[in-house]
Amino acid sequence: MRSKPESIKEQSAVTENIDLLRWVDDTARLTKPASIHWCDGTQGEYDSFIHQMLKDGTLVELNQKSHPNCYLHRSRANDVARTESLTFICTRDKETAGPNNNWMSPPAAKERVGKLFDGCMRGRTMYVIPYLMGPPGSPYSKVGVEVTDSLYVAASMHIMTRVGNVALQHLRTSHDFVPGLHSTGDLSPDRRFILHFPEEKLIWSFGSGYGGNALLGKKCFALRIASCLALREGWMAEHMLVIGLEDPSGQVTYMAGAFPSASGKTNLAMMVSAMQDEGYKVWTVGDDIAWLHIDADGQLRAINPEAGFFGVAPGTSFATNPIAMETIRRNTIYTNVAVTPAGEPWWEEIGSEPPEGLIDWKGSQWSKVEGKAAHPNSRFTAPAGQCPSISPRWEDPRGVPISAILWGSRRSTLVPLVMQAFDWQHGVFLGSGMGAETTAAATGTVGVVRRDPMAMLPFCGYNMADYFAHWLKIGQQLKRPPLIFRVNWFRKDQNGNFVWPGYGENIRVLRWILERIRGAGGARETAIAYLPTPNAINTEGLALAPGAMEDLTSVDRSGWLNGVKEMEKFYVQFGDRLPSEIWNEHRKLRSRLEA
Ligand code: SAT
Ligand code: MN
Numbered sequence: 001m002r003s004k005p006e007s008i009k010e011q012s013a014v015t016e017n018i019d020l021l022r023w024v025d026d027t028a029r030l031t032k033p034a035s036i037h038w039c040d041g042t043q044g045e046y047d048s049f050i051h052q053m054l055k056d057g058t059l060v061e062l063n064q065k066s067h068p069n070c071y072l073h074r075s076r077a078n079d080v081a082r083t084e085s086l087t088f089i090c091t092r093d094k095e096t097a098g099p100n101n102n103w104m105s106p107p108a109a110k111e112r113v114g115k116l117f118d119g120c121m122r123g124r125t126m127y128v129i130p131y132l133m134g135p136p137g138s139p140y141s142k143v144g145v146e147v148t149d150s151l152y153v154a155a156s157m158h159i160m161t162r163v164g165n166v167a168l169q170h171l172r173t174s175h176d177f178v179p180g181l182h183s184t185g186d187l188s189p190d191r192r193f194i195l196h197f198p199e200e201k202l203i204w205s206f207g208s209g210y211g212g213n214a215l216l217g218k219k220c221f222a223l224r225i226a227s228c229l230a231l232r233e234g235w236m237a238e239h240m241l242v243i244g245l246e247d248p249s250g251q252v253t254y255m256a257g258a259f260p261s262a263s264g265k266t267n268l269a270m271m272v273s274a275m276q277d278e279g280y281k282v283w284t285v286g287d288d289i290a291w292l293h294i295d296a297d298g299q300l301r302a303i304n305p306e307a308g309f310f311g312v313a314p315g316t317s318f319a320t321n322p323i324a325m326e327t328i329r330r331n332t333i334y335t336n337v338a339v340t341p342a343g344e345p346w347w348e349e350i351g352s353e354p355p356e357g358l359i360d361w362k363g364s365q366w367s368k369v370e371g372k373a374a375h376p377n378s379r380f381t382a383p384a385g386q387c388p389s390i391s392p393r394w395e396d397p398r399g400v401p402i403s404a405i406l407w408g409s410r411r412s413t414l415v416p417l418v419m420q421a422f423d424w425q426h427g428v429f430l431g432s433g434m435g436a437e438t439t440a441a442a443t444g445t446v447g448v449v450r451r452d453p454m455a456m457l458p459f460c461g462y463n464m465a466d467y468f469a470h471w472l473k474i475g476q477q478l479k480r481p482p483l484i485f486r487v488n489w490f491r492k493d494q495n496g497n498f499v500w501p502g503y504g505e506n507i508r509v510l511r512w513i514l515e516r517i518r519g520a521g522g523a524r525e526t527a528i529a530y531l532p533t534p535n536a537i538n539t540e541g542l543a544l545a546p547g548a549m550e551d552l553t554s555v556d557r558s559g560w561l562n563g564v565k566e567m568e569k570f571y572v573q574f575g576d577r578l579p580s581e582i583w584n585e586h587r588k589l590r591s592r593l594e595a
Contacts, residue, residue, distance in 0.1 A: 014038045015130070015168050019175040020145060024128055027147050027181055032119045033126035039154060041131075041164025049155040058152055062334070063343035069331045072339055073152055074363055075210055076187045080336055081377045082212040082219070082261075082442045084458050087194040089224070091462075096198075098463025099573040106197055109204075113193045116206050120149070120183045127154040130168050130177075131161035133222055133291075133305035138397035140235075140293050140303050142226070143171040146216045148182040153214050156333060159308040159381050161217045178202070178225055180216035184209045196220060198228035198461050211310055211335070211379060222289045222305045224461035230291075231462060231470050234477075239455045240290040241269040242302045244391050244400065245510055248279030252391075253514055256290050256302055257406035257487075258431065258455040261441030262377065264408075264489065266311040267503060270323035270389050274504040280511060283391035284323075284384075285400055287311065293399065298479030301399035306384065312441070313337050313378045317351035320503050323389045324380075332382040336361040338373035347374035376440035403517050405484045409436030409452060412492040414559045417500055417537075417552035418509045419486050419529035420516055424475035427484025429585035430529065432468050433567040434486070451570040465577035472581055485513055486529065491552060499548050512537050526555050527592035557593055564590050 015021065028036060039045060050071060053059040059071040089097035090109040097103040104112070127148050134141025144161075148154060157163055171177055180203035185191055192207030203220045205213055212219040226237035241259070244252040259265045269287035273280045286304025295301050311324060313334065318325050328334075338346040341357040358373055360366035366373045384390060393400050407430060409415075415435075421427030436452035438445060451457070453464060460467050475481050487509060489502040512532055515521030522536030531553050539549060567586060571578050 017168070017171060017173055020130075020171070020177065023145070023179050024147065028126060030114070030117050031121035031126060031149070031181075031183065033121035033149065034123050036126045036128060039127055039129045039158075039163050041158060041162070041166065046155060046158045049151050049158070053151050053155070059333070060339070061343070062339065062345060066342075066344055067329055067332070070329070070334065070345070072334045072337065072345065074361065075336055077362060078189050079187055079208050079210045080375050081210065081440060082458065083189070083192060083194070083208065084442050084444070086189070086192045087458070088196065089461055090195055090197045091199055095577075096462055098465065100457060100460060100464045104195070106199070109193075109195050109197075113195060113204055113206055116185060116191055116193070117181065117183060117204070120185055120206070124149040127151070129154055129157050129163055130171070131157055131163045131217055132167040132170050133161060133217055134303050135395040135397050136162065136166050136170070138303055138399070140291055140399060141170060141305070142229075143167050143177040144180055144217050144221045145177050146180040146182060148214070150182065150184050150209055150214065152209060152333075153182060156215050156381050157217060159331075159333065159383050160215055160306055160310060162307050178221050180205070180220060182206075182214055182216055184214070194220065196224045196461055198225055201225055201229070215310070218289070218306065218310065219459055222291070223456070223459035226291065226305075227456070227459070227467070228461040231466065235294070236292040236470070236474060238290050238292060239288070239459050240302075241265045241287050242285035242290050242304055242400065242402075243269055243271075244283035244285060244393070245514055246279070246281040246283065247514065252283065253403050253517060254285065254302065254400040255404040255406060255510070255513070256292065256402050256482075257408055259408040260410070260436045260439065260452050260455045261458075262312045262439035263410050263436070263455075264502075266309060266324060267316075267321045268506065270321055270327070270387065271506060272322055272504050273507040275507045275511065280507050282389065282507070282510070284387055284389045285391045285394045286384075292402065294474065294477055295398070298477065300402045300478055300482055302402050303399040304384070304394060308381060308383050309387070310379055310381050313345070313347045313380055314372075314374055314376055315349045316347070317349055319351055320349075323387060327387040328380045328382045331386065332380050334378070334380050336375040336378035338366060347378055348372055402482050404513055405482045406487050406513075407431045407434050407454065407485070408487045408489070409434055409455065410439070410490040411435060411437065411449070411488050412490060414556055414563065415486065415488040415491070416531055416554070417488060417491065418512065419531050420523060421484040421486070421529055424478075424481040424484065425472060425581055426529070426585055428468060428471045428475065429582055429589075430484065430486050431471070432582055433563070433570070433586070435563065435566065449566075451566065463574070463577060465574035465579065468582055469579045472579055483513075483517055493545065499545065499552060501542060505542065508537050508539065527557070527595070528555055528560055528589065531555070561590070561593050564593065
């Protein structure tokens with residue numbers, strides 16, 4: 001559906017939504033594209049996008065025998081991860097955005113970045129992408145419309161969201177959609193801005209072609225803007241995976257887990273249980289984002305707003321995540337991975353040695369001295385529906401009932417393998433104070449501990465003090481609030497080796513969590529939380545170092561007292577706005593540790 005920018009009549013064949021037509025028209029006047037293409041979301045359209053990108057070099061064809069319909073994209077070397085320093089929340093009042101966000105006033109942001117958008121699509125095609133976040137027919141689903149001049153973005157949106165008619169039908173004539181304007185511009189970091197206007201539900205992204213900066217349905221809409229809508233409307237938009245844990249009787253219990261980017265969320269979401277023979281199996285509902293609503297019975301329910309996975313490639317292998325390896329064998333767009341002479345994707349820890357003649361992520365011959373062949377934040381973009389462990393209920397319009405919430409992050413020391421919060425309020429406190437070692441998913445130093453509450457620090461679209469208050473309030477509205485747990489698979493010993501085997505063996509921890517949900521499972525009360533009793537977690541058949549389990553389930557008092565100080569430094573930024581409940585929990589934790 002190609003048309004001249006002015007022909008609003010022609011576009012109205014696609015939709016009769018006046019607000020949408022007007023916004024697209026205004027956008028075209030600003031960006032001045034040579035032509036406009038309304039995306040219909042069909043396979044034919046996807047294929048033609050791919051064809052075009054193979055022709056102009058945006059994509060490289062991978063081995064079509066081993067990886068049918070798989071392609072490689074190389075982004076600019078300075079555009080390989082989210083850029084938190086260039087990401088802004090634009091609200092009238094700076095306090096609304098909070099100390100956790102970069103802020104610009106809406107008029108200032110529009111003035112500054114509007115100039116960059118002016119005429120930025122000259123000679124280019126403007127793609128209009130109506131998309132649905134959430135299952136078709138769900139009352140919890142929401143519509144976005146992304147306008148972009150990047151075909152890579154348009155094709156990726158086909159995978160990550162539900163594009164075309166399904167979205168327009170959900171929208172009908174309502175003005176209730178989230179417009180998102182994206183242009184790659186000249187890809188200069190000096191002219192790169194990722195702007196969110198929660199008060200008008202608008203996204204502007206300029207100067208980046210990378211994932212979270214450019215696929216506006218994901219972090220920009222489904223987390224930053226959605227978190228603001230959720231605050232207003234009484235639900236929660238969270239950086240969480242959702243899994244179903246099937247027990248030997250066939251009953252499935254659903255859990256949601258918040259982990260920072262590149263901390264194994266996708267691995268956990270697709271875990272092949274090491275206790276499969278005993279009847280414990282994990283089903284995948286989502287691997288990155290959950291929208292949580294309270295239903296009429298006071299039960300928390302989750303939908304996965306996305307339709308695909310945008311996962312970290314390095315470290316993914318048949319040993320660590322066979323389900324992902326199976327999922328990304330076809331219909332997948334890879335970004336910034338290496339490629340073998342046979343045309344197959346390759347990355348560090350894929351499970352094979354780098355072959356002779358490997359081409360690195362920048363497109364050059366790789367040699368060992370040059371470091372990593374794949375970028376540490378290289379990604380795969382694959383349809384969720386083709387994942388072998390996808391839950392039969394992943395598109396249930398009512399969502400799935402959540403019985404437990406997990407906080408997880410990389411902590412090589414201090415934080416036990418698993419602990420259970422005393423109650424909802426204590427659980428919210430544990431999430432609010434979560435420390436995390438930074439990863440390659442964002443530009444900056446890797447491995448330094450920062451506070452990353454609920455794994456939402458880069459994604460909460462408003463003041464986090466209000467976010468904590470919202471969490472506390474939601475708990476009061478739930479008839480049976482999910483139990484809250486902190487997990488940490490990432491403890492290391494003095495030699496830098498992981499203490500716990502992780503991956504499929506994490507099922508042993510999930511099983512304890514399931515027992516706790518059912519009122520069983522051995523636990524002891526400690527200063528920080530309930531910890532598993534020595535034999536509560538089955539370790540049969542694991543080659544753990546002597547004393548490992550004791551280390552993983554004990555409390556390092558002086559370490560935690562330090563942590564308490566770090567939390568305090570983080571909380572004081574929020575001044576009076578921080579809920580008193582958080583300070584109370586903080587005070588209680590310190591006095592228990594000092595007792
Ligand atoms: O780059 S994204 O923000 O889309 C992925 C992530 O960092 O979690
Ligand atoms: Mn993420």
